[in-house]
Amino acid sequence: MKEYVKFIDGLPWIVxxxxxxxxxxxxxxxxxxxxxxxxxxxxxxxxCGFVILWLIxxxxxxxxxxxxxxx
Numbered sequence: 001m002k003e004y005v006k007f008i009d010g011l012p013w014i015v016x017x018x019x020x021x022x023x024x025x026x027x028x029x030x031x032x033x034x035x036x037x038x039x040x041x042x043x044x045x046x047x048c049g050f051v052i053l054w055l056i057x058x059x060x061x062x063x064x065x066x067x068x069x070x071x
Contacts, residue, residue, distance in 0.1 A: 001035035008032050013065055020061045025054035029067055041070045 008028070011019075019028045026049025034042030045053055056069050 004035045005032065009066070013061070016061045016066065017058070020054060020058040020067070022050060022054045025057050026050045029057050032067065033071055036071050038070060045070075 008016075008019075019025065026046050030042050030046035030049055032042075033045055036042075049057075057067050060066065060068050
């Protein structure tokens with residue numbers, strides 16, 4: 001799982017931005033949160049990320065260049 005975290009952290013900004021869009025966000029950043037040790041939050045992100053939580057990740061990627069919320 002550490003390899004997955006390094007992989008996501010090493011992606012260019014534009015790819016992180018694309019992964020924060022609806023549909024991708026729940027899967028990629030949900031697994032990212034699970035890999036960082038936040039199992040419950042990661043599972044919730046996979047389930048609810050498609051609906052509204054992707055907006056939070058999109059905002060953080062645009063403003064800070066990475067996903068920070070609940071990681």
